Amino acid sequence: MKKQLSKCFLFLFMLVAFLISVYPLVWVIIQSLKTETEFLQSIWTLPSKLNFENYAIAWNQAGISIYFTNSVIVTVVTTIVNLVFVTCAGYAFAKLKFPGKSFFYYMIIFNLLIPTAIILLPMFTMINKIHLVNTLPALVFPYFQGFAPLGLIICRSYFEDLPDELMEAGRLDGCGNLQVFVKIMLPLSKPIVATMAILSSMQVWNEYLWALTSITDQAKYTLSVGIALYNKKTETVGYTPVFAALSISALVIVIIYLLLQKNFVKSIAAGAVKG
Amino acid sequence: MKHRMTVKEKKEMMTAFLLIAPTIIAFIIFLYIPFVSALQTSLYKYNGLGDLTDFVGFKNYMKVLADPRFLRSLKNTLYLILISFCAVPIGFVFAYILYIGVPGKKIFNTGLFIPYLISMVVVGCIWRIIYDPTIGPVDQFLNMIGLGKYATAWLSRPETALGAVSITWIWRSAPFNMLIMYANLSKMPEDFLEAAKVDGANLWQKFFYIIIPYLKPTFGVLAMLTVTNGLRLFDLIWVMTQGGPGGASDVMTSYIYTKAFTNRDFGAGTAASVILMLIMVLIMAVKTLYQKATAGRNKS
Numbered sequence: 001m002k003k004q005l006s007k008c009f010l011f012l013f014m015l016v017a018f019l020i021s022v023y024p025l026v027w028v029i030i031q032s033l034k035t036e037t038e039f040l041q042s043i044w045t046l047p048s049k050l051n052f053e054n055y056a057i058a059w060n061q062a063g064i065s066i067y068f069t070n071s072v073i074v075t076v077v078t079t080i081v082n083l084v085f086v087t088c089a090g091y092a093f094a095k096l097k098f099p100g101k102s103f104f105y106y107m108i109i110f111n112l113l114i115p116t117a118i119i120l121l122p123m124f125t126m127i128n129k130i131h132l133v134n135t136l137p138a139l140v141f142p143y144f145q146g147f148a149p150l151g152l153i154i155c156r157s158y159f160e161d162l163p164d165e166l167m168e169a170g171r172l173d174g175c176g177n178l179q180v181f182v183k184i185m186l187p188l189s190k191p192i193v194a195t196m197a198i199l200s201s202m203q204v205w206n207e208y209l210w211a212l213t214s215i216t217d218q219a220k221y222t223l224s225v226g227i228a229l230y231n232k233k234t235e236t237v238g239y240t241p242v243f244a245a246l247s248i249s250a251l252v253i254v255i256i257y258l259l260l261q262k263n264f265v266k267s268i269a270a271g272a273v274k275g
Numbered sequence: 276m277k278h279r280m281t282v283k284e285k286k287e288m289m290t291a292f293l294l295i296a297p298t299i300i301a302f303i304i305f306l307y308i309p310f311v312s313a314l315q316t317s318l319y320k321y322n323g324l325g326d327l328t329d330f331v332g333f334k335n336y337m338k339v340l341a342d343p344r345f346l347r348s349l350k351n352t353l354y355l356i357l358i359s360f361c362a363v364p365i366g367f368v369f370a371y372i373l374y375i376g377v378p379g380k381k382i383f384n385t386g387l388f389i390p391y392l393i394s395m396v397v398v399g400c401i402w403r404i405i406y407d408p409t410i411g412p413v414d415q416f417l418n419m420i421g422l423g424k425y426a427t428a429w430l431s432r433p434e435t436a437l438g439a440v441s442i443t444w445i446w447r448s449a450p451f452n453m454l455i456m457y458a459n460l461s462k463m464p465e466d467f468l469e470a471a472k473v474d475g476a477n478l479w480q481k482f483f484y485i486i487i488p489y490l491k492p493t494f495g496v497l498a499m500l501t502v503t504n505g506l507r508l509f510d511l512i513w514v515m516t517q518g519g520p521g522g523a524s525d526v527m528t529s530y531i532y533t534k535a536f537t538n539r540d541f542g543a544g545t546a547a548s549v550i551l552m553l554i555m556v557l558i559m560a561v562k563t564l565y566q567k568a569t570a571g572r573n574k575s
Contacts, residue, residue: 010377018386024401088294098291113555117531118548122309141305177290206394208510224396228514231400250393257392269458
């Protein structure tokens, strides 16, 4: 009886916590399905009928479709670069002997201590000088630099845990160093590559500071920058289209999360090792 | 005598350099060259245009350290970090309840994690509307339950802006703490608790003598992340208040951004960011020393 009661109490407690966690997003989604007049009449009611007009306005007129596409391209390209560069380097740092190894390693890890704010201006000046402003590389490489330390830490420790005998066996079969990496080690590294892909995608998709500073052409804005800008226009465009834009951005991630839940949780937990 | 490399070692070295070259080159171009040039900029008076000509030595640092707005941003950052420590115990409570089991556990687990999935920019946008004095749910709710006199423009009043942002910050970071602690609790070896059961430990004893000590390293990691994430926090502040009103919710990163890109005083902005970096280096050094000290003690 007492046990039942405490279970009941725990359930109610979690229910309240659950509502606090999901309500803000649910509220925004509900409002996004109303007309502006309906929303201004009351912020608590459900829509009288489902109205997707706000989504059309946000997607087409407000340019969310453009920002969305830009973000997808930047995320995919950066993540590919991140995975290729970091996997190669992670393998070298874990399994190969070469002079200056710890120097180069700490050269990359030290980035964890450099706040992005420090290099915003000099990096922008440089990118301006070499005429890369508003191009894809101007986002991809700075993002790579931001991802590499964390990626390298988890990737190196993964390769370190793979037995050396595998390499030796490959060498006995006459494989060169590169062949051992490509033919034997890479196929074994799928789980860590998946983890890094999730961490990298989340990081790039959400990035704001560098995109805000470096992109000067509105047609090249990423979703973060575009949404933050649109959010300030509630007075002219009304609230409900902004709610639609916010819902689009949030729901994409939530849906991907629901599909890949296990991998997501594992990846984020692995990412926390950097602390 | 110098060790001469064998052919095999040379080959291995070449492969290694080939594999790390792209990363190292990208780091030199996109991190270290800008970084060195930033250190240089911090010694000049510079408005962001043309060449560095006006060398002022450490004057920018003096100016920043004497600027009341900088000191306030430092204080605000500290306040934000201290208050966001709340997210650790909150996350722990959620994780522990999920661990001991509750009806609907799966749904709770998924739902409680949602705030962390939404990007900081979108979280900021949503909460800016939630705190809105006319259409915001917070004030409308207060009016509804007869506490209308407490309803206010949370983000545009200096007394409430920072507090309001920090509530959002806790809301966003508690799920992360929950996830990490739940993952570690689930990994806890069964025999830990079995042993306690055999010894006849009650629920509280189990909690204080097994669960808490087991999670101690996790608490350490999360505390560290709370500090470094707090120092880096920019998106949320920038979207919600831009450090306003009148610098009331300025944190170090937003101070730096305003100084450099709004006031176009890049020398001072960069000097402030170097100070931020030194703080991070200091914290890391203290943490490393502390870890070494405790590791030494455990060994002896």
